[in-house]
Amino acid sequence: MEKAMRDAFGEALVSIGKENDRLVVLDADVSSSTRSGKFGQAFPERFFNTGVAEANMADMAAGMATCGYRPVISAFAIFLALKSTDQIRNVICYNNLPVIIAGGYAGLSDSFDGASHQSITDLAIMRSFPNLTVLVLSEADDVEPVLRQALEIDGPVYIRMCRNSSPVLNKKEPLTIGKAQVLRSGSHITIGACGITVPMALAAAEELEGEGVEAEVLDLGSIKPLDRETLLESVSKTGCFLSVEEHSVLGGLGSAVAEVLVKSRPVPMDFVGVDDCFTESGPYDPLMEKYGIDSKSISRKALGLTARK
Numbered sequence: 284m285e286k287a288m289r290d291a292f293g294e295a296l297v298s299i300g301k302e303n304d305r306l307v308v309l310d311a312d313v314s315s316s317t318r319s320g321k322f323g324q325a326f327p328e329r330f331f332n333t334g335v336a337e338a339n340m341a342d343m344a345a346g347m348a349t350c351g352y353r354p355v356i357s358a359f360a361i362f363l364a365l366k367s368t369d370q371i372r373n374v375i376c377y378n379n380l381p382v383i384i385a386g387g388y389a390g391l392s393d394s395f396d397g398a399s400h401q402s403i404t405d406l407a408i409m410r411s412f413p414n415l416t417v418l419v420l421s422e423a424d425d426v427e428p429v430l431r432q433a434l435e436i437d438g439p440v441y442i443r444m445c446r447n448s449s450p451v452l453n454k455k456e457p458l459t460i461g462k463a464q465v466l467r468s469g470s471h472i473t474i475g476a477c478g479i480t481v482p483m484a485l486a487a488a489e490e491l492e493g494e495g496v497e498a499e500v501l502d503l504g505s506i507k508p509l510d511r512e513t514l515l516e517s518v519s520k521t522g523c524f525l526s527v528e529e530h531s532v533l534g535g536l537g538s539a540v541a542e543v544l545v546k547s548r549p550v551p552m553d554f555v556g557v558d559d560c561f562t563e564s565g566p567y568d569p570l571m572e573k574y575g576i577d578s579k580s581i582s583r584k585a586l587g588l589t590a591r592k
Contacts, residue, residue: 284451286423288444289387293318295427296355297325303434304329305351309344311337311358316446317387319357337362341370341382348380353434359393360386360443364405375439376412383433384409384441389419390479390529391557391571392446397564403557407534409441410507416440417507419528419536420458421481422449425504428457436460445479445529447567452482455502463510465517469497472589473517476527477504477536480555480576484527487581494582496589509539515548523551523592525585529576532556551592553584 300306300322307329314320314332323330333340337358344354356363363371363386375382386405393400410417416436418429420443433440455466466481467488476484481502488498499517503509518524524544526537532554544550557574564570571577 285448286451287446287448288420288423288426289316289318289446291423291426292385292387292444293321295430296322298427299430299434300326300329303353305353306434307331307347307352307354309333309340309354309356311335311340311362313358317357317385337367338370341367342374344382345370345374345378345380348382353381353383355383355385357385357387359400359402360389360405361400361402364402364408368408372412376414379414379438381437382439383430384439386441386443388446389443390445391562391574392479392567394567394570395564398561401562403531403562404534405443406506406528406530406536407538410539414438415507416460418458418460419443419477419504419506421478421502421504422452422455424451425458429460432460443478449479450482458502458504461505461508461510463505463513464502465499465513466502467498467500469499469521471496471498471521472585473499473501473521473524474527474581474585475501475503475514475524475536475540477502477506478529480527480529483576483578484581486578487585490578490582491585494586496585498585503536503540506536506539509543511543511547514540514543518544518548518550523588525553525555525581525588527555527581529571530556531559533559551588553588555581555584
């Protein structure tokens with residue numbers, strides 16, 4: 284079974300909106316794409332289309348937060364991370380305001396629009412801001428539970444979502460802020476993934492089993508705060524770590540993990556993600572394969588890493 288996170292996002296906003304009359308949603312003229320328009324149809328008095336003005340949208344949300352509302356700002360991840368960077372940093376994060384920043388169409392998932400719309404640097408930017416919780420959802424079933432958790436936090440939260448349909452992982456629990464989840468146990472290598480790459484990591488682990496390599500797979504969708512305890516426990520057992528993300532290898536999940544391991548448990552490590560380059564337009568799956576973000580690339584790097592340790 285597959286479902287798009289954006290569909291789950293629209294449904295979750297409506298569901299929570301029925302219970303919480305302080306929830307307001309602001310959208311930068313992409314509500315049909317992000318599905319936030321479902322909330323607008325259900326609660327037009329609490330929905331605000333700010334137009335293509337992401338920076339202004341962030342400032343408006345900050346003002347609403349100071350008045351007791353719980354704003355969700357929704358747009359493509361790249362435009363939130365880049366066009367409203369100053370406002371998110373200096374107005375929302377500096378004042379520790381409870382604004383949920385919902386970045387849709389993340390990674391390469393806006394595939395046909397090319398480098399101008401593909402968000403491969405947002406995690407590097409967002410996780411550097413003090414006070415900001417940073418989460419990457421791996422499946423549609425993460426969306427509503429994570430939104431509910433975010434609304435309990437007295438501070439800003441960035442939620443990153445893929446555009447495309449993705450597998451629903453029936454054996455996975457919903458993402459919990461500050462917690463990693465061990466999806467598969469193994470003793471030879473730890474593969475830590477976030478977002479749409481989690482099912483790819485699980486598929487790679489199946490392939491690796493045929494090569495005699497037992498991979499432990501972690502869902503590390505809580506980028507900040509990162510679950511140091513589970514991470515260190517896993518690498519203490521396996522002795523090496525492979526990060527997997529739909530993001531640049533600079534500044535994202537891999538960098539966050541490396542910052543922990545270099546101080547507490549140095550082990551051989553490698554990275555699956557977009558190398559230091561701009562990407563291009565094209566069909567989503569072939570594009571992911573071209574930039575080495577697929578199960579075969581994960582398996583290949585894992586085999587190379589286990590051979591080095």
